[in-house]
Amino acid sequence: MQEHELPEPEATRRDSGVTESSRANRGWWDRNADEYQVEHGTFLGDDRFVWCPEGLDEVEAELLGPAEDLKGRDVLEIGAGAAQCSRWLAAQGARPVALDLSYRQLQHALRIDELNSAAPFPLVQADAGALPFADASFDLACSAYGALPFVADPVLVLREVRRVLRPGGRFVFSVTHPLRWAFPDEPGPEGLSVSASYFDRTPYVEQDEQGRAVYVEHHRTVGDRVRDVVAGGFRLVDLVEPEWPEWNTQEWGGWSPLRGGLIPGTAIFVCERDERG
Numbered sequence: 001m002q003e004h005e006l007p008e009p010e011a012t013r014r015d016s017g018v019t020e021s022s023r024a025n026r027g028w029w030d031r032n033a034d035e036y037q038v039e040h041g042t043f044l045g046d047d048r049f050v051w052c053p054e055g056l057d058e059v060e061a062e063l064l065g066p067a068e069d070l071k072g073r074d075v076l077e078i079g080a081g082a083a084q085c086s087r088w089l090a091a092q093g094a095r096p097v098a099l100d101l102s103y104r105q106l107q108h109a110l111r112i113d114e115l116n117s118a119a120p121f122p123l124v125q126a127d128a129g130a131l132p133f134a135d136a137s138f139d140l141a142c143s144a145y146g147a148l149p150f151v152a153d154p155v156l157v158l159r160e161v162r163r164v165l166r167p168g169g170r171f172v173f174s175v176t177h178p179l180r181w182a183f184p185d186e187p188g189p190e191g192l193s194v195s196a197s198y199f200d201r202t203p204y205v206e207q208d209e210q211g212r213a214v215y216v217e218h219h220r221t222v223g224d225r226v227r228d229v230v231a232g233g234f235r236l237v238d239l240v241e242p243e244w245p246e247w248n249t250q251e252w253g254g255w256s257p258l259r260g261g262l263i264p265g266t267a268i269f270v271c272e273r274d275e276r277g
């Protein structure tokens with residue numbers, strides 16, 4: 001091992017609170033953003049809105065509404081990474097703001113912007129649990145696997161999103177399908193046998209030799225997510241489970257055509273601000 005290389009973290013299941021999860025994930029995404037963009041950048045495209053490894057594109061899904069209605073709308077993208085989705089939104093005439101916890105991910109957004117001649121939009125480094133915006137600043141919010149799979153308190157995030165949305169505002173977010181937690185995160189046949197309890201909410205944690213978390217993912221069941229949405233002040237309008245399309249032959253970590261043809265990999269929650277709350 002070279003002197004500058006860190007030892008492999010240990011993967012375990014244990015509790016991890018809001019602060020530890022946020023700190024661990026900011027560090028992980030800063031360290032791994034370059035590799036992530038090399039590995040997935042082509043699939044995501046610089047200015048496409050891809051919801052998930054299945055490849056569902058907002059052009060066909062219209063989960064935020066018809067593309068022509070996006071013109072002039074203020075849209076917050078949470079956990080934006082290199083802001084590919086925001087770039088697509090801007091091309092539809094929307095006014096996106098791309099927010100991410102990771103400075104390095106946002107540097108990739110800047111890198112892509114420099115290659116593009118399109119007008120830039122704001123990039124904001126912040127935690128989804130403490131949004132640095134005034135109440136009622138946005139018409140829509142979206143998150144493609146950003147933040148929600150990684151936070152210890154999803155209701156805190158949902159309440160924040162509700163606060164910054166205008167009345168009637170819509171929030172659409174995709175996460176790993178909760179069913180996946182019962183299976184090994186493997187793309188091949190070994191990923192098809194149940195190996196853990198679906199009902200075990202203990203977070204997945206990678207930790208260093210001192211026991212400090214360096215990466216955290218949080219598990220919620222389908223019912224938990226529905227209750228979180230309601231507790232966050234939203235109505236659930238739809239729950240989309242994209243099927244694996246024939247054209248997509250590409251694996252993404254544990255997501256693969258083999259598993260995608262048999263079990264769901266992604267859950268997309270389509271929510272609207274509940275004005276009774």
Ligand SMILES: C[S@@+](CC[C@H](N)C(=O)[O-])C[C@H]1O[C@@H](n2cnc3c(N)ncnc32)[C@H](O)[C@@H]1O
Binds near residue numbers: 029
């Ligand atoms: C899987 S990437 C998704 C980004 C983009 N949609 C994509 O497909 O590449 C997850 C992103 O969520 C961000 N993230 C994780 N936890 C966050 C938090 N608490 N607040 C804001 N962003 C967070 C990460 O930094 C990372 O850029």
